[in-house]
Every structure is written in C-alpha cells, then in structure tokens.
Amino acid sequence: MTGAAEDARLLRQLRVADFLSREAKLLDEWRLEEWLALFTDDARYVVPGTDDPQADPSRSLVLVDDDRERLGWRVKRLLSGHAHREFPWSRTRRIVSNVLVEDSPPGRIFAGASFVVWRFRHRHADPFIGHADYDLVDDGAGLRIAAKRITIDQESLSPNGALSMIL
Amino acid sequence: MNIAPLILDDRARGVFRVHRSTMTSEDMLALERERIFSRAWLYVGHESELAEPGAYRRRSVGGRPLVFVRGADSVIRVLHNTCPHRGAIVCRQDAGVAKTFQCFYHAWTFDNRGQLVGVPDEAAYAPGFDRSERSLQPVARHDSYRGFHFVCFDRDAGALGDYLAGAREILDLVVDQSLDGRMQVVSGEQRYSIRANWKLLAENSIDGYHAAPVHRTYLAYLQGTGAMRPGETVVTGRARALGNGHAVIEYRAPWGRPVARWAPTFGEVARGEIEAIRAELRSRYGDERAERIADWNRNLLIFPNLVVNDIMAVTLRTFSPIGAAEMDVTAWEIAPGEESGERLARRLHSFLEFLGPGGFATPDDVEALDSCQIGFAADGVEWSDISRGMAREPRPDDELQMRSFWREWHARMTGTRRSDWSDGRFAA
Ligand code: FES
Ligand SMILES: [Fe+2]
DSSP: OOHHHHHHHHHHHHHHHHHHHHHHHHHHTTOHHHHHTTEEEEEEEEEOOSSOTTOOTTTSOOSEEEEHHHHHHHHHHHHTTOOGGGSSOOEEEEEEEEEEEOOOOTTEEEEEEEEEEEEEETTEEEEEEEEEEEEEEESSSOEEEEEEEEEEOSSSBTTTOOOOSOO | OOOGGGEEEETTTTEEEEETHHHHOHHHHHHHIIIIITTSOEEEEEGGGOOSTTEEEEEEETTEEEEEEEOTTSOEEEEESSOTTTOOOSOOSSEEEOSEEEOTTTOOEEETTSOEEEOTTGGGSOTTOOSGGGSOOBOSEEEEETTEEEEESOTTOOOHHHHHTTHHHHHHHHHTTSTTSOEEEOSOOEEEEESSOHHHHHHHHTOSTTHHHHTHHHHHHHHHTTSSOTTOOSOEEEEEEEETTEEEEEEEOSSOBTTTBOOGGGOHHHHHHHHHHHHHHHHHHOHHHHHHHHHOEEEEEETTTEEEEESSSEEEEEEEEEETTEEEEEEEEEEETTOOHHHHHHHHHHHHHHSSTTSSSHHHHHHHHHHHHHHHHHOSOOEEEOOTTTTSSOOTTSSHHHHHHHHHHHHHHHTOOOSOOSOSTTOO
C-alpha cells in the first residue's frame, strides 16, 4: 500500500476508534437517548445466542434482534426505573479495543472491535466478553450506526444470567 | 432430614406455607437429586432436532451427560454420554451428524445406535470378549409424547403417558396449532444461568400474579404499540392442577399470538394471513377448540423442570440445579413445522419482545429470582406464603399452580403418594 493510501486507512481507523470510545462512554454513563441518536432510522441491532454467533435472526432464535423502533423501546424501558434488573442501574465499564477497519464502499465503513464489558451489581462482577461488528454510515455528517452485531465469546450467559443492559 | 414439616398445607384455613430451607440447603438438593431427578420423567429433546439418521444433540439432563441421537435405523435413542471403558465423555460436540462416535481416550468406537464397533488391539482381551456388553448404555427409560422426548433414570417408574396425566391435553393444544401436527424446534438455543434455586423458576414460569408489577415496562410497550388499551386487565382465565404436580394457567391477554391473534406489531400485511390461519383452524377443529388454540395463552409446567409457555410465541424451557442457589437454564422456540419465511420471522420477532435473557421481560424475572434467593439466604424469616386463591375458583393470578408443584415435591421427598394436587373444595 502506498504511503497516502495507508495514511488514509489509518485516519479512518482512528476516526472509528474515537467514535467507538465515545459510544462506550455514553453506554457506561447510561446516556441512552444520546446513544440511540447514533443510529440511523433503518438501523438493526443484533445479539445472537452464545451457541451460534453466525445465526440469521430472521430464521434462528437469537437473544436480541431490534429494528430502530424496538431499540427505542429498549432504551425507554431501561430509563423508566421499572426495568428491575437495571434499577438502580448496574455499574459498567466497557473496554473497547482491537479496532479494525475493513474495505468498504464509499460512504460506508465496515469495522469491528473487541470488547470487555464489566457489570457490577449485588456484589457480583459479571463480565461480557466479545466482539462487535459495525456497519457505519460516513456521509460527511459524522459517523452513524446502520448495523451493530455482537458476538459473545462465553459459552453461556453464565453467571450473568441475562442481557439486562446494552452491549 | 425430616421433610414432613417443611410444607404447611392447611386447606381448612386456606393457608399454604413453604419452609425456606427447601431453597437454600445443599443436603436438600442432594435428596432432590435422589428422589426427584433420579425418579421423575425429565424432558430431553424434541424429535425435530434430529432431522436425519446420525443427527445428535448433546444434552445434560438432571445433571447427567446424555446423547440424544437418531441411529442409522432412524430410531431415536438416549444414551449415557460416558464411555463404558473407563468413563470419558464420548460425544464432545453439542450437535452434529455422525456415523460413529470415537472416544478420544483409548479410541473405542461406537456406531450411532450406541453399539461398540471398534476396539484397538481387541486381541489383548480374553477370548469371548463381548462387544455388546460394552456398548454405550441407554438410559433406563425413554419415551415420547407427540414429538417431545423424555427420559427417566428409574427402571421401575410408571409409563410416560400416565405420568403426563392432564398435561397431555395441553400439549395437544400446543401441537395442534401446526395444521399437520408437526412442531419444529427453531434453530438457536438460549443458554443462561440464574443465581437462584431451581424451584423458583418452576414457580415463576406459571405465575400470573407477577405479570403486572414485574412486567410493567412490557405492558407499557404493548400500550405504546397499540396492542393494549390503558386500564385493560392483563390476564383473565383459569388455573388448573393437571395431576402429578403438573399445572397450567390458561388465559386471555392483550398481546398478539402468531397463531392466530393479530396485533399491530405484526404489521398490516400480516392481518389477512393471520385471519386465514384462524379460518383454517376453525374448519379443522370447530369454533371452540380453534378459539382456544388461537386466542388463549397457556403456561404449562410439567413437573419437575419443563415449561411450555404458549404465549406471544411458544417457548420450551428446562432448568437444572447446579447448586442449591444456582441453576442452568436452556430455552428454545418451537413453531409449526409448516412455518417459514415471513411467518417464521414474525414469530421470532414476537418471541424476542418478551422472552429470553435479552427480551423485555425475562431479565426482570431473573432479577426477581435473584432477589428472592438473597432474601432466603438472609435466613431471618423461615417461611414463604403461597396461599393466594386457596378459597376460590383458582385464577391465573392465584397460586394453585405452585401449590400443586409443592404438593408433588413434598410427596416425592417424603416417599408418599398423592392422588389430589388441587385445593380440595375447588378441584377442577
Ligand atoms: S475411556 Fe473411552 S476408550 Fe477408554
Ligand atoms: Fe415473568
């Protein structure tokens, strides 16, 4: 790769890493309305089960398969004070790393990152460890998320028991 | 251990209490393993999970590793997943299709019917070495009802059909939503664990009383999407003890049902299709049964640890203790075998709005169970109260279902027999 192309790739990588760090901060601080605003109107947010990370949610049972509308309800629910597993909110800390940017068509960035999310509640420390794949819209108005798909590395949601917060 | 005084069942006064040591004691769990998990019929899997000869699923049932497998002869068997040689786990993948299973320890090989077919250096054994007595061992008892396969580790147990008792009729209603009576387990398992005693999930899965307070955010979602009117009652219907500790609640509720009650979240295009399914059910089963299948919800508990909840989708759920205060849960979705494409996608979408560890409801159930277990462990209060509805015709938001469970639990733990699991006066 020539010097200029390599520089452009690294710059994109840096923009995405910066964006993902900001996304993680919004989630850690429970600023979920602002987090939701990062998504496009036709966005999809998917968390497959631990048994099959490749699962197609239109044919297989997964854990979460939200369009933008249901993602909105998810946020509303978590902010209501009546989502009992998250009221009071658990303390979380997301470490996002290994950000990689793939070849992408113009106006889009396909990217991936590994994460460790620590969740603290009821004197337990429950980690979620995995990887997130993003389809980002890059149209000059700042990055937005068109699709986010999670892979959880653990064999079972154990001992954490539920996906009560947002990964 | 003296179990007898751990349940207080006073029908005359309408009082039912359970001692909380039943939820916290490891000795109690050891006794449950002996008297319940080693003697009751336990769900192992569904026939649709073994679509072709050689297909297998690794399962853990009642704490025992098993292989649920369809042999080359198309017969479904359940085998202990431990090598008859010196014990190693033979099948080490969760699912697949295999002609043979080879133990990795000393390389004994078994066919998909469990027969020993290969031993390295067999000549090292004495003359008369009998392969057949060194084959993978089948479980003591194995039988199925309408596609649901069960095992029992007690050779002397009664027949599965008698065991299921009144639960058979409820399973029929679930299976008959498939027009050719063929349900399929949709691919994908939800695996999670809860820091709570396994019996808390048996109670919770058939508890209509908690729906309004615990699932308030789900009801808000139903109202927001137009499925539910403000002030509408959440559940109306009945509760029944089905015999042998099984119980069901049957009720009407505001949410949509893929078979065959339309709700706005299904979208306008789905309306006609759902009407057509309903019409087909009517012509096949008559108005009354069709309405029961289409409009009524049912939460069924088959003692001790199988839940079939036919609600905004149909979920199968089993759970096993891994300690007095912790359980593993596995959940599946079942759907009519004829569903695919948009129809199946609609059902999957409906499932996830409420069910599973990422749904709008199950996480809050998990929290309730965690919370009860913390309360039990504190040890300051000895008894829980399960008396609701004991002096009236039982409703889905009463607690007859739990009493029926606990009456069977108590009978098995004390080695006695029961013939009536209801509240007596109001026996259904
Ligand atoms: S333990 Fe399986 S071959 Fe020896
Ligand atoms: Fe619930």
